[in-house]
Amino acid sequence: MAKLLPPYIDKNCKSTGERMLFDIFKNSHFTKDWIILHSLNLSKHTKRLYGEIDFLLLIPGGGIYVMEVKGGDVKCIDGVWHFTDKFNNTNTSNIGPFNQARDAMFSLRSAIEKEFGKRHKFTKILYGFFSAFPHIIFDKHSVEYESWQVLDKDYIQKGTEGFFYNLIQNFIQKHKTQKWFSVKDSLPDANDLNALCYFLRGDFERVRTVKERLAEFDKDVKKYTEEQCRILDSIQLNERSVTQGSAGTGKTMIAIESAVRAAAEGKTVFLTCFNRLIGEWMQKQVYEWKDKITVSSLHSFLFEQSKGFNYDKSQSSKQDFYSKYLPTLLKDIYQRGISRKFDKLIVDEGQDLIREEYLNLFDSMIIGGLKSGNWEIYGDFERQAIYSQLPKKEMFELLKQSGQYSNFLLKINCRNTKQIGEETSLISGFEKPPFLLEHLQGIPVEYFFYKGEADQKRILGEQLKKLNESKLPFNELVILSSKIFEHSCSYSFSDFTIKEIKNTGEFAMTQNIFGFATVQSYKGMESNYIMITDIEDLTSEIAKSLLYVGMSRARYGLILLIAESLRNDYRELLKRKLD
Incomplete structure (x- = not known):
């Protein structure tokens, strides 16, 4: 069987034709060395702002092929294509399935050239396209396509291995006289296609x-x-x-x-x-x-x-x-x-x-x-x-x-910005980050020192006001503390409404409510902005673990409210960073 990505059909896929072809690829012996990607979104399409490839076939010794699938009944009348589904709903388009596949093929080739460079061997790979009509016998002829680019119900019933053999041989025959064509680079092996797959597959999974x-x-x-x-x-x-x-x-x-x-x-x-x-x-x-x-x-x-x-x-x-x-x-x-x-x-x-x-x-x-x-x-x-x-x-x-x-x-x-990742490592006591940071640049982590409960509430209010004025949606920030809500500085807060998060998705974007959770209860979750309050220990192992968990919840912005009595401990951490 082929290596299918994703290895299953999404339940939201309504196309019975795509499901049928997915099963053929999955269960056929002749596809065992192939890599087949399903539903690739191309954000920069050559003809339209958004395009989608139904199936992309990476075939060792054969090249790369774009397949457009049209299930149900298909007709072309006076240049207008009519597609009718099993519920007898008909959609029309001036762009036929073969042109869709061809345009997507050029978009894909452009994306690969941009990623790897014009001189890279991947730009010399043989590309092809074809259309599949799994529910009908398609015997219409046109200058837009060759008969060997049509995979229809008749071929599927007889067996598809012969179709794909002819497709590959015809595309090779068509392009082998081109200057860019070479057997070594244009007909890639499994290693080349696996390397290319890692570039492509992120758009599928x-x-x-x-x-x-x-x-x-x-x-x-x-x-x-x-x-x-x-x-x-x-x-x-x-x-x-x-x-x-x-x-x-x-x-x-x-x-x-x-x-x-x-x-x-x-x-x-x-x-x-x-x-x-x-x-x-x-x-x-x-x-x-x-x-x-x-x-x-x-x-x-x-x-x-x-x-x-x-x-x-x-x-x-x-x-x-x-x-x-x-x-x-x-x-x-x-x-x-x-x-x-x-x-x-x-x-x-x-x-x-x-x-x-x-x-x-x-x-x-x-x-x-x-x-x-x-x-x-x-x-x-x-x-x-x-x-x-x-x-x-x-x-x-x-x-x-x-x-x-x-x-x-x-x-x-792949969650935190570089700044959050580095500061999390520093504060939680790691000699170096226990992970490799992606190149996600963000804003600096902010530290504020409070001299008592009233002062901490004042700082909390100022920061919430600042974020609110910057138009940050309320549900984009979560306030965390190692203390339960009733013992935290967020309790009985007058400037803004702060409520404890008891269920996921509890606060809608339109509600003027900031969410609160204990660090312990929020483990495993994440938010674009995190503010950690009531920090009264930086040195014990349990404190380091809680700070590690709390700080790593933040994706983009992180604010820490630390007791003034810990300023020297914080300076020692900074010295270690500088050393």
Whole structure:
């Protein structure tokens, strides 16, 4: 089978023709060395402001081919194309599918030339285009295309291998006399196409930022880094894996994407984490797959699953109710076959969930158990293990007892600006950043020192007023503190309305309310602007961990309110930076 990117058809894809061709590429033996990308958006189209390639075929020894798919009934009358879908809805266009494919091909070639330079061997690759009509026999002739550029219902029924062989040979025959053509460079091998794929694939596999998903007004799309793409590919080849990465390296997004890929293959998935807010957020991201993916923070899942069972309710008041009693209860339920086991387990925030009782529960929940089952764990075991009761070494010893697994490491920070990443590393006590920073330039991190509660409230008010006057939407800033809301400087604040965030997406963009959360509860989330208040410790290990978590939530702007008594501690940190 071909290497398909993405490896599944999006549920929002309404084209039955595209679905049919996707399955052909996926299940055909002759495509086994091909790379096929589905629905590539081209922002700078040669003819129109926006274009889309239905399928892009990267064929070793054959070249690169743009395919335009037209499902349903297709007619061309007096130069006007008529496309009728299965609901008998008809759309018309003066631009035919062959011209669409050809224009997209030139756009793609221009993009590659701009990226790699005019003299690069990739600019000599053979390009071709064709159109597919999977529901009809298309026997119309035109000067716009050759008959061998038509893949229709008749060809599909007979078998498509012959069509593609003829397509490639005809394009080679057509261009081999050109000065730029050479067998070595124009008919690329698998290594060349894999290298080119990393440039192209970001337009296929896209991650929407939290801002975009929650506020629905930010149209910027952040692409997966090349590193994330490689790990996503590698995870598919390993039944069990642990992926480590510092804050902002994309662990949660990879976990979500992996869950969707498994669900697209028909697997049932349990996607879990420690933090309630991030659990709610992930649940929204995979809502359309809710029949296959169960998403919840582990404690919420334990509580919900225990409902209806007769157990000692007096245990709920005990400190180990969630850490020992409920995990043991649920383990017994799964072992007895009362609840159906999952095909795959994916754990985010693994640094807070690796302990014996939870691992025993996970072992009972998945087919094959931890030793032979399909599972992935993602975590930051350096500074984000603020709920863990075990050191990193002991956590990994427990995992080793559960069976063999592959290790992966994410190094590139794709969330924070360079300034935020460097300051986070400095304040949280790292000798050097525990991640590689992308070249995302932003504004300087701001530090303010307060001399008491009243002074801190004054500074908080001034900064909120300043941001408000700059037209920053209220929901673009989150105020964090290591203290609970009632004990923080944000409580009983008179200048602006500040409310505690209890559910994701709680505050609309139009509401004049600033959100507040504890650093602990906001772990795993992010916001364009973060303000951290009530900073009364810079040196203890727990303080460094909380600052690391809090500061790394900020994508663009970061403001810290620090007690005046810590000014000397801050100066010492600056000295270390200068040294």
